[in-house]
């Protein structure tokens with residue numbers, strides 16, 4: 001306590017009385033042996049007395065085993081902590097964490113939970129957030145989806161922080177968009193993340209862009225991602241891009257599968273046709289129990305009570321979370337109880353001794369061929385959360401398997417050093433064993449001597465990589 005108080009006191013001495021000095025106070029440590037609420041209040045009072053102008057709220061430490069900013073944290077989930085401090089000190093209080101729309105900020109202020117709200121990632125996602133909100137153009141805000149994929153994950157990998165939904169973040173002087181010298185007629189095939197990003201930036205530069213989308217709606221795989229519990233923020237990404245295309249006058253043709261023949265009339269062709277699920281060669285893949293992840297997540301098919309998932313990459317993990325929590329809505333109380341956060345002025349660090357045990361909706365087996373750690377490819381700052389969620393929901397993770405067959409009894413796997421055969425007696429088997437680039441238009445166009453640009457999953461079928469798809473779309477649009 002002496003250390004922060006001395007810093008505030010000496011800083012105030014150095015900057016004089018009129019300089020705004022904001023102190024971020026950890027109001028809820030979320031680590032064992034953290035401060036009690038009485039100690040937090042004691043420190044707040046001492047910091048005020050030492051000369052702070054405003055106190056901002058810190059929630060948790062990187063070491064905390066409670067997710068505090070990930071996408072599974074409901075919006076505005078921690079403003080109650082700041083509210084608890086109201087009345088204890090006389091200086092203004094700022095609240096924080098997952099406040100990513102003007103409406104959420106407004107609601108928190110209207111309830112009186114805090115005097116101000118702060119935003120970190122939402123301003124990486126859209127540096128014009130405040131301007132747009134003030135001008136009543138909230139529908140144009142690029143919303144932070146709380147993925148951490150390009151901001152915090154990059155920081156922990158010693159890479160430059162940027163933003164999945166805004167590739168210009170921290171690239172403002174390198175990724176620039178000049179008015180096009182010649183306005184070209186450009187066809188974009190595919191309205192997933194890559195096609196949406198390219199079409200918006202290219203049309204804003206003055207090109208005449210037509211976007212062909214075979215489905216009845218824009219979004220591609222993001223329409224599946226948004227069905228996963230904790231990934232609902234992708235709805236905002238699609239709302240944002242839809243509005244941008246409208247403002248930039250992109251000619252959007254839904255329900256239109258572009259053919260090589262009609263594309264030939266354009267000056268430039270961008271193929272953003274994405275990916276299709278890979279079909280592994282396992283006997284019985286045509287059994288009625290087998291469901292593809294697009295069929296499951298889109299609601300075209302329903303899984304039974306016992307389910308095996310083939311493939312434990314990002315999509316396998318998402319499907320497992322979908323299966324155990326299908327239909328659950330983000331709710332602050334449910335989230336806090338699931339992670340053992342104490343809402344009362346109780347134990348040290350704000351942690352309950354026993355978090356609420358979830359009642360999983362199904363029995364789920366998550367299998368992978370590799371014998372490395374399950375979920376090794378997941379994000380640095382979020383992978384542990386997904387692993388913990390599945391563990392709490394009693395998902396059985398089985399690594400190092402080979403798949404023998406699928407039949408009426410279930411999924412037959414071989415595991416262990418001896419390759420012992422075992423049947424997972426399940427009602428449904430979900431195939432999440434990777435993806436293949438969809439490139440059927442490349443050959444007919446190339447053989448007609450027409451050059452094409454490939455972006456996103458059509459260029460490289462990596463798993464959860466909207467970050468790469470959006471950046472590649474933007475980079476191509478900057479130079480085309």
Ligand SMILES: Cc1cc2nc3c(=O)[nH]c(=O)nc-3n(C[C@H](O)[C@H](O)[C@H](O)COP(=O)(O)OP(=O)(O)OC[C@H]3O[C@@H](n4cnc5c(N)ncnc54)[C@H](O)[C@@H]3O)c2cc1C
Nearest residue numbers: 190192193194214220221225258274275456457464465466
């Ligand atoms: C469950 C799930 C969760 C995910 N979660 C994340 C995540 O958290 N983070 C992340 O970074 N990524 C995530 N992803 C991956 C992300 O959605 C993809 O990386 C991204 O959507 C790829 O974008 P794309 O534009 O290349 O392709 P797609 O999204 O596959 O879009 C391609 C589009 O092209 C259309 N199309 C194809 N052929 C034609 C044609 N001939 N004419 C017209 N239209 C055509 C298709 O209908 C489709 O809409 C997730 C994916 C899934 C399935």
Ligand SMILES: Cc1cc2nc3c(=O)[nH]c(=O)nc-3n(C[C@H](O)[C@H](O)[C@H](O)COP(=O)(O)O)c2cc1C
Nearest residue numbers: 024069096097098099118119120121122151152161
């Ligand atoms: C790239 C990055 C760096 C951050 N660095 C700090 C930091 O140095 N000190 C700190 O108190 N919080 C830091 N934070 C946390 C933010 O201040 C903020 O509390 C948190 O991201 C939750 O708010 P948000 O949902 O508005 O992003 C950082 C966040 C990001 C994304």
Ligand code: SF4
Nearest residue numbers: 144147148151163164
């Ligand atoms: S990378 Fe994801 S979490 Fe980070 S600012 Fe962008 S949208 Fe938000």
